[in-house]
Amino acid sequence: MANIKDVARLAGVSPSTVSRVIAGSSRISPETQARVREAMRALNYYPNANARSLVRRKTHAIGVIIARPAEQAFANPFFPEVLRGIGSELRRHGYDLVLSMTAAPDEEQGACMRLLKQRRVDGVILTSSRAHDELLTELAAEQYPFVLIGRAAPGQAVSWVNNDNVAVGEMAVEHLVGRGHRRIAMINGPADLTVSIDREQGFRQAVDRFKLDLPAGYVVEGDFTKDGGYRAMAELLSRPDPPTGVFCADDAMAVGALMALKERGLTRRVAVIGVNDDPLTALLDPPLSTVRIPVFDLGATAARLLLDSLTQGVRGPRQIVLPSQLVVRESTNWVVGGGN
Amino acid sequence: MANIKDVARLAGVSPSTVSRVIAGSSRISPETQARVREAMRALNYYPNANARSLVRRKTHAIGVIIARPAEQAFANPFFPEVLRGIGSELRRHGYDLVLSMTAAPDEEQGACMRLLKQRRVDGVILTSSRAHDELLTELAAEQYPFVLIGRAAPGQAVSWVNNDNVAVGEMAVEHLVGRGHRRIAMINGPADLTVSIDREQGFRQAVDRFKLDLPAGYVVEGDFTKDGGYRAMAELLSRPDPPTGVFCADDAMAVGALMALKERGLTRRVAVIGVNDDPLTALLDPPLSTVRIPVFDLGATAARLLLDSLTQGVRGPRQIVLPSQLVVRESTNWVVGGGN
């Protein structure tokens, strides 16, 4: 493999000059430039990224940390889609993407810090967000550039991109109330994730606003999987006072909830709404109502914030909230109580 | 950030000695080792990966090339799942994963070669496989370590991991014939992909074996998307001699095909079978029959082959075929012609 000395020799210049041509320095004569470029082409020369990174103290790569157990992470279309968003933005700026998928959440912090401390990447994007996160604290304390998809604790000065999860919960309840429901339950995600916390907050706010009853046990903790949703719905249905409408904090759980209904012949007797707009859920029986999250944009925006701070020297934390959107389909599209 | 000199100074040894401790060299006294390790801990020292890679000429990272337009790539659960498989194997060996997602197929080759020539990665895994692929030729000519998921042209001496796509086509037809079908069509993927070629070959072999009619136009080219499957099915249904059973080369297309049937009130009048076993397709109406591909294992095996050649010095191309499995659900589970 040709190196910078080979190019310099062939072009009859010094390595410094070759380096300047690569960097696009203006103070090189056009003739020299042409000779150097020709030599690079002739030798099929690519600068060694390791040598560059070593001296420039920049890698031109960013890390993407996917922390949840992989089975969950990838069963859910959120992660591929967020990756697409990140990737599209990085590609535009010539950055490489290093993907860190840890099997267990407790490996996340080590893997992430290793990437940064070994100088494999210039910064990281965290793709899930917990209420109490040591990783966040460590990253902030050590001043590494990073952006969180989700949100930090109020007052924590870190950059993040989130969707409006409180509004998501409110929208879902509002929609169900509009269809005549008064007994509305929630199947939530793991309690330590900020998405779960915020969607539940929105749910409760709307429950209060509409003065609905909320019996104990009407908010069930699931795990963002189909099976979790199935079990949670089974639990709700076995109550003496089952709900007529259920808000699931994620489509995967909503799909499981629909399965539980179908098994009991209760399809279209209990309304179900999810979150995310997984493409196939529109084709289920019944087609699933949902709140669509701008997942691609969450990824692209996170990448843009990170690149801004890396390349534009944009300073200080920035926080962006992207809007979600109610999508009504058959799983909720009837009026309860009012005849029908 | 502490470097190797800082550690050496604190431990009262030379940088060479620190380096040997990091490398786990045996010829260092236990006392020195302990002192050095203590110093590393105290300084929270991580070796600079760029410096290491530069001198060792190894990056300890591999590239994963995802070439199809991202929309397709990630709408299909194949890619996330193959990534999981690759990632799980790399993690076990301490390798990092650099993900290259090119928007258009023609960017693929440049992006891949750049990763290798810049020495960002030690080798690559290609996640899709075309009949004629210049990238393959270039990689082989320049002797870069790589593994293909899919297969190369017969006789081409490259390493690959594939599933038994010819058998997939045969299995699907065999199943439909077993249910009484004689007019069987195929909705195929893009003609330049080896999966399409092989699945069609299996389809045709079985059609011959069972002496079925195969009218012109009974093999329609789709594009691995839902919409493509929808259009292809619409085309087949508008014929004077529509098929009674359709083999789709991918679940996404099969889902589209089911939609076309549903719109026309033909659900359960035309049998549909897909390939891949996308988790949600089991919940469609009707639940989709399919041929399940060992996608995670394809990824994990490809990573293992690459690591073998990188770290074990395993030489020469290796080629592995993993078996697929028929999964019968309601979309095909009735007997045609025979009463019912």
Added chain:
DNA sequence: CTGAAAGCGCTTACAG
């Protein structure tokens, strides 16, 4: 506009 020199942070023969 161009070059010689120093240095980024490691590893690895070579020598003892």
Added chain:
DNA sequence: CTGAAAGCGCTTACAG
């Protein structure tokens, strides 16, 4: 068992 020296392939003040 340990260290001094050279070198991996670049970039970047400094000097002219």
